[in-house]
Amino acid sequence: MPSWETAKSQRRDDIVAAARALMRRSGVDGFSMRVLAEEAGVSIATPYNLFGSKQAILLEVLAADLKAYETALAEMHADEIEVLFRTVEMMTEVFAEEPDLYRSVIAAVSRDGGPEFRFMVSGPRYLLWKRLLREATEAGLLRADVDPDAFAITVTQHMFANVLDWALGNLSLAEMSGRIRYGLALSLVAIATPRSRAQIESRLKNAEILLQQFWRAALAARLKDGPLDTETRAVLADQLIHIENRSLEESA
Amino acid sequence: MPSWETAKSQRRDDIVAAARALMRRSGVDGFSMRVLAEEAGVSIATPYNLFGSKQAILLEVLAADLKAYETALAEMHADEIEVLFRTVEMMTEVFAEEPDLYRSVIAAVSRDGGPEFRFMVSGPRYLLWKRLLREATEAGLLRADVDPDAFAITVTQHMFANVLDWALGNLSLAEMSGRIRYGLALSLVAIATPRSRAQIESRLKNAEILLQQFWRAALAARLKDGPLDTETRAVLADQLIHIENRSLEESA
DNA sequence: GTATGGATTAAAACGCATTTTAAGGCGTGC
DNA sequence: GCACGCCTTAAAATGCGTTTTAATCCATAC
Known part of the structure; x- marks a missing residue:
């Protein structure tokens, strides 16, 4: 050199x-x-x-952290279903350490990071998920008649969309994590085997309850303090009413 | 005035x-x-x-078309499960009429359309899906013990993420449609009742086969013509091998 | 007919990402 | 020791979204 x-x-x-x-x-x-x-x-x-370009520099900033994340994932050991959820939790923990940095970088890079960004982030993630899903399938915890590509792409994209929502400020980190786990559990229920169904359904229920708590708090706060246009108010009120009804039903 | x-x-x-x-x-x-x-x-x-601002103008451009779409949706009649998939198909048809316009506007508006954009697009859609899901539930075609908010948000976000991928040029319109229907069917399988399970599973299988056809064609083409970095090649080759193996298995 | 007030206008300016120009710095090979 | 390549540099310029200024238009109110 x-x-x-x-x-x-x-x-x-x-x-x-x-x-x-x-x-x-x-x-x-x-x-x-x-x-x-x-x-x-x-x-x-x-x-x-x-x-x-600017985005190339920001991609470089992200790349180092992604590599660290990958190696941490590689050392993880858990039940084949639990490992899927642990993956989400680890990502959340990484973001929680330096939220401002990650939010800024992800938001900036996604603004017009173009296809390379998409690919850099989704590519390795997609491979990882495909491997994890294959292992769970081999362990008899997921149905074998499902296309691992289609499933992995769906799950990866769902994660990615939520991470973006968080980076753009539409979601708290905790709600992002909850939503991802909910979507993951929901998809897994669809391809669960009798051996894994109870475990996954319980994960789904947990995520559902967590999300309901967020919404109840957030919606009540928003309805209190702001003048909202009527459409927005309709959406929020609809959510709020639903959730409050449900709370009443549950406490009854 | x-x-x-x-x-x-x-x-x-x-x-x-x-x-x-x-x-x-x-x-x-x-x-x-x-x-x-x-x-x-x-x-x-x-x-x-x-x-x-610029984005406000582009939002205005989108708003008119969204309204037309909403009214078309309101006039739709079909089986409570079929109606969910018809909704996706209608959206695809709208995009297909003027793809350049919609791609440009959606891409531009999402670039930094901010939360209002997100809300303008997702809000009505979310309400619509919630209604459709409630109707399907009341018809006994979906499990009643699922939170309609959480489910509707998940489905809406999945649609949105795929539309964005299309608008940004990462997906053909047909593949976008296929992916959305796959994700929708997958989520619905998770909350299907015995009465609806067969119908939804068949939808899932159809979408899966459609996606496999796309990938087989697209990946073969990409592997042929370009020098790719090793990571990209690994991802693509992995997909390709998987799909080709599957084709062999199926034809055997 | 004239004044008032809201709206549009031309023009210049700001900060931004990005590109281009010519000039200069410096290690390497002779 | 000298020249050649490669790289950095300063500086200016392009086009972008956006804002500000002061001037001007024009329908309405008196």
Whole structure:
């Protein structure tokens, strides 16, 4: 490797490090290429020479963390069904450690991160889920007559959509986690075997109760404090009434 | 209504019409506020006075079509389970009529359409699905012990995620439709009653076969023509091998 | 007929991502 | 020791969404 190459990769690292620090400190709005260049001690043209675009830099920031996550997943041991839910919980824990950083990076990268981003995030995840599902199937815990590709894609996409909703500020981290686990459990119920059905149904019920708690709290708060347009109010009130009825039924 | 108000709403209509025409003609990239203003015969400041932002204008473009879709849905009659799938098919048909327009608008609006967009699209859809699911439940075709909110949100989000994937160019319209129907059928299997199980399982199988056909064609094509990075190749090859094995098994 | 007030306008400006230009720095090979 | 390549740099420029300014239009109210 010629010597300027090492200087170049050093600069690359500096820029990615500066990007991570800046993202953590200033969030998605305080992050501009001009500030980043200044922060990294290079000219504005350099990041473009080395990475090509802003999104490429943010992808690089994400990539390191994704790798750490992958290795953590690889070391995990649990029952073939539990491992699926543990995967979701681990992701939630990773996000919980530095929520601002992850939210900013994921939101920024998804804004127009294009297909590469989608693929970088979904690809490995999809392979992972496919493996996990195959193992559960071999253990006799899931029906064998289901296409693992179709199922893994569905589950992966559901996760991804919820993560995005969280990153864009539409969901708390806890509700994101609850929704993902609910959707996962729901899909798994569809392909459960007699041996696993009770376990998965119980997971589904737990996630359902968790979500209901969130909604009850959130909706009551929103109905209290704001003037809302009528359509919004209708949706919220509908949810609220439903949930309150259900609470009454349950306590009766 | 004072006379300048009518002139104002006339201008609003002109701008929305120009936005729709421009979007249809030039797509998401050729659409800039300066071009739009020129096209509509107003100054650049006027759209901002009347709508506030670019995304608000695009939301307006979408809103009209959404309303037409809603009314078409309201007139639909079918078996309580079939109606769920018909809803997806109707959406697909709407998109198929003017794919460029819808792709552009949805992609543009989702780029940073913010929460209002999410809500405008998801809100009515969520209410619709909740109603449809309630009717199916009352007809004894779905289990009654499932939270309709949680279920409707899950289904709605799954639809939305796939529509977005289509709008961003990651999916053909037909595959989008197939994926949505697969995910819908999968979720419904989980809450099917004995009366509806066979019908839904058959839907699931159909969607599965459709998706497999897409993948077989698409993956073979991609493996042929491009240099791919190793990770991508691994994902694709894995899918391809799986599907080809399955084809062999089936033909055997 | 004239003043009032809301709306549109042209024009300039801001900050942004990105690209292009010419100039300079510096390790490597001769 | 000198020239060649590669890379960084400063600086300016492009086009974007958006905002601000002051000027101007024009239907209504007196």
